[in-house]
Amino acid sequence: MKTYRKELWFNVQARRGFVNITRDVDECLKESGIQDGLALVSAMHITASVFINDNESGLHQDYEKWLEKLAPHQPIHQYRHNDTGEDNADAHLKRQVMGREVVVAITDGKLDFGPWEQIFYGEFDGLRRKRVLVKIIGE
Amino acid sequence: MKTYRKELWFNVQARRGFVNITRDVDECLKESGIQDGLALVSAMHITASVFINDNESGLHQDYEKWLEKLAPHQPIHQYRHNDTGEDNADAHLKRQVMGREVVVAITDGKLDFGPWEQIFYGEFDGLRRKRVLVKIIGE
Amino acid sequence: MKTYRKELWFNVQARRGFVNITRDVDECLKESGIQDGLALVSAMHITASVFINDNESGLHQDYEKWLEKLAPHQPIHQYRHNDTGEDNADAHLKRQVMGREVVVAITDGKLDFGPWEQIFYGEFDGLRRKRVLVKIIGE
Numbered sequence: 162m163k164t165y166r167k168e169l170w171f172n173v174q175a176r177r178g179f180v181n182i183t184r185d186v187d188e189c190l191k192e193s194g195i196q197d198g199l200a201l202v203s204a205m206h207i208t209a210s211v212f213i214n215d216n217e218s219g220l221h222q223d224y225e226k227w228l229e230k231l232a233p234h235q236p237i238h239q240y241r242h243n244d245t246g247e248d249n250a251d252a253h254l255k256r257q258v259m260g261r262e263v264v265v266a267i268t269d270g271k272l273d274f275g276p277w278e279q280i281f282y283g284e285f286d287g288l289r290r291k292r293v294l295v296k297i298i299g300e
Numbered sequence: 301m302k303t304y305r306k307e308l309w310f311n312v313q314a315r316r317g318f319v320n321i322t323r324d325v326d327e328c329l330k331e332s333g334i335q336d337g338l339a340l341v342s343a344m345h346i347t348a349s350v351f352i353n354d355n356e357s358g359l360h361q362d363y364e365k366w367l368e369k370l371a372p373h374q375p376i377h378q379y380r381h382n383d384t385g386e387d388n389a390d391a392h393l394k395r396q397v398m399g400r401e402v403v404v405a406i407t408d409g410k411l412d413f414g415p416w417e418q419i420f421y422g423e424f425d426g427l428r429r430k431r432v433l434v435k436i437i438g439e
Numbered sequence: 440m441k442t443y444r445k446e447l448w449f450n451v452q453a454r455r456g457f458v459n460i461t462r463d464v465d466e467c468l469k470e471s472g473i474q475d476g477l478a479l480v481s482a483m484h485i486t487a488s489v490f491i492n493d494n495e496s497g498l499h500q501d502y503e504k505w506l507e508k509l510a511p512h513q514p515i516h517q518y519r520h521n522d523t524g525e526d527n528a529d530a531h532l533k534r535q536v537m538g539r540e541v542v543v544a545i546t547d548g549k550l551d552f553g554p555w556e557q558i559f560y561g562e563f564d565g566l567r568r569k570r571v572l573v574k575i576i577g578e
Contacts, residue, residue: 162301162440162578164475166546197303198437199340201477201542205553207492213400214346214392219380223389224396227371232505241497250501253492257502257537259396261491264340264403264542266435268305275344275431292553296544298477298577299437300301301440336442338479338576352539353485353531358519362528363535366510398535403479403542405574407444414483414570438576439440 165193165297168205173287176234179221180282182211182293186265187272189295196270198299202280203262205292208252210259210283228255228285252285259283267299304332304436307344312426315373318360319421321350321432325404326411328434335409337438341419342401344431347391349398349422367394367424391424398422406438443471443575446483451565454512457499458560460489460571464543465550467573474548476577480558481540483570486530488537488561506533506563530563537561545577 167189171180186202202211214220232254237243240250263280266273272280282293306328310319325341341350353359371393376382379389402419405412421432445467449458464480480489492498510532515521518528541558544551550558560571 162476164577166544166551198301199338199435199477201544203542203544205556207553207555212396214396215381217381217384219383220389220392222380223393227393231370231509241500242493242495244497245495250498253498254501254505257490257492260399260538262542264342264401266305266340266342266433268435273305273433273435275346275433277346278344294544294551294553296477296546296551298475299303336576337440338477338574351535353535354520356520356523358522359528359531361519362532366532370509399538403481403540405444405479405481405572407574412444412572412574414485414572416485417483438442 162298163195163300165195167295169293169295170290171282172290173284176287177225178284178287181216181279182282183279186280186295190297193297195267195297195299198267198297200265200267200297201262203294205294208249208256208286209291210256211263211293212259212283213263213278213280215277216279228258231258249286255285301437302334302439304334306434308432309429310421311429312423315426316364317423317426320355320418321421322418325419325434332436334406334436334438337406337436339404339406339436340401342433344433347388347395347425348430349395350402350432351398351422352402352417352419354416355418367397370397388425394424440576441473441578443473445573447571448568449560450568451562454565455503456562456565459494459557460560461557464558464573471575473545473575473577476545476575478543478545478575479540481572483572486527486534486564487569488534489541489571490537490561491541491556491558493555494557506536509536527564533563
């Protein structure tokens with residue numbers, strides 16, 4: 162069994178945003194030399210997500226509006242977490258809807274994807290450097 | 301390490317529906333000969349889900365009603381994704397709530413499940429052929 | 440390839456609650472002797488979750504309030520699942536928002552975590568003994 166590990170760093174220049182990281186994960190896979198196995202791609206911060214969906218900007222606007230409706234940032238003081246001096250309780254909620262991680266099959270040295278699958282980093286409390294972990298196991 | 305890969309195809313005859321795929325995944329497992337490891341079962345389309353929950357039709361009605369409340373299909377034009385000519389933005393949202401994938405432990409050649417765990421394919425934009433990926437690694 | 444399996448049992452003394460299980464999973468990892476691989480931690484019951492987020496009690500209050508808003512327990516009879524004699528349909532919905540499982544990278548014999556990641560058992564239909572499965576594969 163071979164294993165591979167890499168951290169990807171991001172600094173989203175807004176409170177919230179989506180970054181397509183498919184190419185970064187693909188480069189990790191090539192670097193790993195692993196042909197067959199499983200890749201875990203996970204947000205190392207608890208106010209961010211990694212998820213798989215469509216690379217379409219209209220949809221990303223829909224996610225932004227929808228998540229703000231489900232778990233609004235304002236008013237800050239509706240959340241007990243923000244009594245600690247934080248203002249990011251909503252980010253911890255949004256991240257649960259979008260998920261922490263994806264597990265991707267690796268087959269013939271490629272991300273084994275359907276036609277439109279792309280991997281995104283979802284930032285819900287940005288304006289600082291944050292990390293994604295890529296861990297691949299296989300042969 | 302052994303690996304196994306199979307695609308399962310579905311054609312749900314409605315916009316939305318839930319299909320119990322536990323038996324299909326179990327057949328994959330038997331075919332693989334793998335006794336101990338992990339199975340990834342994931343939707344290859346981004347308007348569908350794979351999730352684990354109860355095989356109870358009342359609950360599936362509850363999911364349908366609840367998801368329509370959280371992310372309604374109509375009106376179509378509330379979503380920017382649908383400006384592209386699509387009408388399935390809601391399906392991309394619903395899929396995030398229900399999830400893309402499950403990872404299941406394999407022990408003694410069986411899906412290592414609690415008493416009520418069953419695997420479902422959740423379709424949110426049906427009336428066409430779509431795929432689920434089963435990838436198993438282990439020994 | 441080495442594999443390890445253990446069940447963790449919980450009996451939350453309320454309908455709903457969150458239990459930090461990071462230390463339990465860490466003990467499993469030490470017991471396994473696995474240095475490098477992947478760990479699956481999953482709820483074996485379909486009215487409970489395993490998720491990774493912050494060990495902060497204010498945030499847990501926020502989750503409780505937010506999940507009750509998204510999928511209220513009362514009135515019981517709004518859910519078709521409860522026509523079966525159950526009263527836990529809301530628990531099946533809440534569990535989808537918070538997730539069934541997490542997959543954690545294992546590196547150098549440790550849970551490969553960002554600075555604040557902690558693993559929680561989320562109970563949505565408690566007052567009885569329920570299980571979490573820990574399955575680790577690697578070397």
